[in-house]
Amino acid sequence: MKYLMLLYADSPMPEPGTPEARRLFDDWAAARQAMTDAGVLIECTPLQPASASTTVRVRGGEMLLTDGPAAEIKEVFGGLTLIECDGLDEALKWAARLPTASAGKVEVRPFFQVPD
């Protein structure tokens, strides 16, 4: 099954070059390596802040653009990880290994499966 992990950080990303940023980078490199070795990793990336978002709607054939995210939420949605593994228990284990789980929250969202 495929699971999308939405990464909600408690605080914005640390400034590049600081010891915190280096530690975070190392922690992510280790988590990414472990997921790669286990053969579950599909994608894992931080995102630009929501201030860089553009929201698109098409109404009556006309494209409407809004500066900013689609939904204003308190949490900082800062990145995503996409894995494929056997079931929820395995997915939750990987979620707990992500650095964001210890300094924020990780929402584990299963992919929709077409019933056979």
Added chain:
Amino acid sequence: MQDACALALTKWPVEGVPSNPLGWLVGVARHKALDLLRREARRAPLEAAAARDWPSPQDAASGKEELGDEELALIFMCCHPALDPEARIALTLRCVCGLATAEIAAAFVVPEPTMAQRLVRAKRKIRQAGIRLKSPGREDLPRRLAAVLRAVYLIFTQGHMAPVGPDLVRGTLCEQAIRLGRALATLIPDEPEVAGLLALLLLTDARREARTSDAGELILLGDQDRGRWNAAKITEGTALLGRALKVGRPGPYQLHAAIAACHVEPVTDWREVAALYGELARHEPTAVTEANRAVAVAMAEGPATGLAILDSLGSRLARWPQFHIARAELLHRTGRTREAIAAFRQALDLPLPQPEQAFLERRISDLSRPRAGPGSALVHAGNAELRVRVHRHLAVARRRLGAGGRRTGRGS
């Protein structure tokens, strides 16, 4: 499942308990549950949806069972920590115990469609999120087991302490919980908390008959007719507890069971109870634990000492009727009758089962009369043999929990 249980009761004495009682019960229940589902499907579309939402055998086939048993896997799946805690209990009763949705709804005082909806939602989550029918591996066992034990404990408490209304005891739920506890103790024999939970349920349930009068009124522990206690359950519970404590890994269920064991002794050793609550506070550091310790301290060292602990907890427990009842009793015992009556009234303002309401009203009218005597604390002649047995097991507990003894020392 009641059908299956009735069958089990008629069969076991002749054939002996099957080596895997849960599997046997579930196996029988599943067969009967299918009949039931077919019948329900005709009248309750929601329940039919619940049946459809159940994971298919293909979903369940992946993975090897480390603990060996499909039925155990079923319990772990129903009590998965990713499910809503209330849904876990409902699912366990529906899918493991085979209770009908209507029965579960009645036990939890919610309308049947609400309970059906809760079950549908939980089963859908199991399917959509990829929760597997699979026992957890060794490393995950403690965490996953905690959720299972909690669910079984809550099923029992729901049966033992109905939230509102005339039914103080819902025997079916108590029996289902004990049956689950027994099955778990058989399937997971090396986890002392499993045996601790079963011991706790047995020692508490042993007093079920004696807790209410024929008129349905609540009878306090000290006033209960010990002849109506179930000696077999007490013997089994204390023996289980003794074996569990010998493993040397005490946990909250073993401690609660040890406290329950103190209460079935002919004379309660309140110092011991206070020490056990002190030890329990390390596992469950809540205001309720502390309030219970306060009562035990009051019984061991005098009401004023206990009252001081209780009063320090007031703001955190204002919505808990038992807090006001305990405070009222201790106020009464220190001669502060008017404050005691006020505290009883505070308890009456909160939702309580009918027998407890009646009890509190009696208490208030007793205290309102001049020269009211203290609450009676009848001492019953106990079964001497039983006393020795309980004492022996508690001696083990005392040695194991040596640290606990020092905790009450500060007041004495």
